[in-house]
Amino acid sequence: MKVEIINRSGHELPSYATSQSAGMDLRAHLSSSLTIAPGRRALVPTGLFIALPEGYEAQVRPRSGLALKHGVTVLNSPGTIDADYRGEVCVILANLSDVPFVVNDGDRIAQMVIARYTQAEWLEVEELGDTERGAGGFGHTGK
Numbered sequence: 001m002k003v004e005i006i007n008r009s010g011h012e013l014p015s016y017a018t019s020q021s022a023g024m025d026l027r028a029h030l031s032s033s034l035t036i037a038p039g040r041r042a043l044v045p046t047g048l049f050i051a052l053p054e055g056y057e058a059q060v061r062p063r064s065g066l067a068l069k070h071g072v073t074v075l076n077s078p079g080t081i082d083a084d085y086r087g088e089v090c091v092i093l094a095n096l097s098d099v100p101f102v103v104n105d106g107d108r109i110a111q112m113v114i115a116r117y118t119q120a121e122w123l124e125v126e127e128l129g130d131t132e133r134g135a136g137g138f139g140h141t142g143k
Contacts, residue, residue: 001053003114008088009047011106023061023111026091030105036095041075044091044109052083052114059113060091066109071097074110081112 007013014024028034029047036042052058059078066072075094091110095101103109 001056001114003053004051006049007047008049011047014048014112023113025063025108026060026089026110026112028091028103028105028107028109030103033105034103036072036093036101036103038095038098038100041092041094042103044093044103046089046091046109048089049086050081050089051086052081054083055116055118056083057081057115057117058089059115060089061111061113063108063111070101071095072101078113 005013009027009029011027011029014026016024026046026048029045034042034044050058058081060074060081061078062073072093072095075092079092081089089112093101093103093109
C-alpha cells in the first residue's frame with residue numbers, strides 16, 4: 001500500500017526492520033534535547049505528516065526496549081491517527097521510571113502500525129443473544 005508522507009524531520013522515513021515486522025520506528029524531531037521527569041509525560045514531535053487511505057488508521061505503540069530498559073511508554077497506547085488527520089504525527093511519551101529520561105533528536109521513540117478498520121453501525125435491541133461466557137469479565141475464569 002502506498003501512503004503519502006511529508007518528512008520535515010531530516011531523518012530517514014519510518015521503515016520495517018525485518019521482512020515480517022508489523023511496526024515501523026518513529027523518531028523524535030527536536031531542536032534540542034527533551035528531559036521527561038519521573039512520573040511526567042511529554043508530547044514529542046516526529047516531523048512527519050501522513051495521508052492514509054480511507055479505511056486505514058496508524059496505531060502508535062510503545063517500543064519494547066524503551067519500556068523494559070527505561071520505563072518509558074506511549075501513554076495512550078495505542079494512539080490512533082485517523083485517515084482524515086493531516087497534522088504532524090506526535091507521540092505522548094510517559095516516564096514511568098524513577099529517573100529522568102532524555103529524548104534526543106533522532107531517537108527512536110515509538111512504533112507505528114498501519115491497520116485496516118471497519119466502522120460500526122449500531123443496531124439498538126432490547127436483548128443480546130446468550131453465550132457461554134455471558135456477562136462474566138475481569139478475571140471471572142479464575143485464571
